[in-house]
Structure formats: C-alpha cells, structure tokens
Amino acid sequence: LQECKIQNSSREYCKIFAAEARAIPDFGAVPEIVPLYLIYRPANNIPYATMEEDLGGPCEQYCVTERDGSLVARGTSEIVLKCCTFQHWVYQWTNGNILVTDMEGVGWKMTNVRIATNLKGFQGLKESCFPSLLEQFAATHQCNRYCSILGLKTLEPAKPKGSKSPSMGRKSAQSSPQLQK
Numbered sequence: 001l002q003e004c005k006i007q008n009s010s011r012e013y014c015k016i017f018a019a020e021a022r023a024i025p026d027f028g029a030v031p032e033i034v035p036l037y038l039i040y041r042p043a044n045n046i047p048y049a050t051m052e053e054d055l056g057g058p059c060e061q062y063c064v065t066e067r068d069g070s071l072v073a074r075g076t077s078e079i080v081l082k083c084c085t086f087q088h089w090v091y092q093w094t095n096g097n098i099l100v101t102d103m104e105g106v107g108w109k110m111t112n113v114r115i116a117t118n119l120k121g122f123q124g125l126k127e128s129c130f131p132s133l134l135e136q137f138a139a140t141h142q143c144n145r146y147c148s149i150l151g152l153k154t155l156e157p158a159k160p161k162g163s164k165s166p167s168m169g170r171k172s173a174q175s176s177p178q179l180q181k
Contacts, residue, residue, distance in 0.1 A: 001038055001048070003036060003050060004036045004037065004050060006114065006115050007033060007035070007036040007112075007113050008035055008036060010033050010090075010100050010113045010115065011035060013086075013093070013098075013100070014030075014031060014032065014110075016093075017030065017086050017089050017090070018030040018031075020089075021150065024149055024150065026149055027146065027149055028078070029078075029082075029108055030108070031079065031083055031105075031108050031109075031110050032108055032109055032110065033103075033109075033110045033111070033113055034052050034053045034055070034109050035052065035053075036051075036052045036111070037051045038050055039051050052111060053109070055107075055111065056106055057106045058106070059104045059105055060104060060105065060106070061074050061102075061104045062074055062075075062079055062080045062083045062103045062104055062105070062110075063080070063083045063084060063087060063100075063102060063103045064103075064104070065101050065102055065114065065130070069130075069132065069133070069136075070136065071101055071133055071136060071137055071140070079107070079108065081144045081145070081146055082146050083103045083110070084144060084146075084147075085146040085147050085150065086100065086103075087099060087100055087101075087103075087137065087141070088141055088143065088147050088152050088155065089150065089152060091134070091137060091138070091141075091155065092152055092153065092155070096134060096138065097117060097119050097134070098115060098119065099115065099116045099117070099133060099134050099137050100114070100115055101113075101114045101115060101116050101130065102114035115129060116129055116130040116131065116132075116133035116134050116137075117129050117130075117131065117134070118131035118134060138155045138156065139155075141155050143155075
C-alpha cells in the first residue's frame with residue numbers, strides 16, 4: 001500500500017512537471033512515472049499484490065540512493081538529466097520538503113520511485129523518510145541545461161516550509177517554481 005501511495009503521488013508531481021516542461025518548445029520529451037495498482041485477491045494466501053504496466057525490457061537505474069545514503073545520477077544521458085531536473089523541480093515546488101530519490105525504468109517510463117521527506121505523516125509514513133537526503137540534494141545538485149530551460153533557481157540548503165499538494169491545483173502561476181518573465 002505504501003509503495004502505491006509513494007509511486008502514485010510521485011506520478012501526480014510528474015504530470016504537473018510534464019505540463020510545464022511541454023509548454024517550453026526546447027524541452028522535448030519528459031519522464032513519465034507509470035501507475036502502480038494495489039489489487040486484492042481474497043482467495044490467495046497473499047491477498048494483496050501490486051501490478052503495473054509491463055515496461056517491455058530490463059530497467060535501467062537513472063537516479064539511485066546508494067548503500068552509503070548518497071544520491072547518485074547514473075550517467076549524463078538526456079533521460080538522466082531530465083530525471084535530475086524533475087528531482088530539482090519537485091524539491092523546489094514543495095519548498096524543500098519532498099524529493100523523489102530513486103528513478104529507474106525503460107526509456108521515458110519510470111517505476112520503483114522512492115521519496116525523501118521531512119513531513120511527518122506524508123502518505124501515511126509514521127516518521128519522516130530519509131530527511132538527510134533533502135539537505136544532501138540541495139548541497140550537491142548541479143543544475144543542468146534542462147534546469148535552466150525551466151528557469152529553476154540554483155539550490156541552496158534552506159529551512160523547510162509548508163508544502164503544496166498537487167491535487168489542490170494552482171491558484172496562480174506564481175506558485176510554479178518556474179521564474180516569471
């Protein structure tokens with residue numbers, strides 16, 4: 001259940017990110033997080049299972065959390081750079097409270113996402129989830145050309161503030177991390 005909540009919440013952030021990125025002619029393709037479904041099988045010994053679209057090949061890791069707790073981008077391909085830009089966008093959009101930490105997939109379709117947050121109770125988590133990754137990301141993220149195309153601000157470690165929910169919608173363009181022109 002927790003995996004479904006995390007992946008599907010990340011998917012909602014990704015949809016908003018994609019809408020903003022597609023509005024910029026030079027941005028190009030964007031990552032898509034596939035939905036993860038929880039199914040109930042009452043006649044089975046294990047009554048719950050998750051199900052998602054078959055991605056059609058072996059997953060590649062684009063952004064991962066290493067065993068030592070560090071966050072690493074695997075390569076410099078367009079997909080990896082755009083995954084890093086998505087991470088930056090989510091971090092900025094949530095005022096430093098949420099970060100999508102792990103992204104792997106086949107082509108532009110992502111799965112097995114994880115999050116770091118300092119929000120207690122986010123998606124039913126009893127405690128915050130890897131809050132040190134938020135600080136590390138702000139200190140180590142190096143903006144790439146896609147961050148620049150979206151007009152994202154250079155990150156500085158900041159004190160967390162309130163977060164916006166993607167399901168609440170936006171009242172104005174001012175809530176976007178994209179700089180106003």
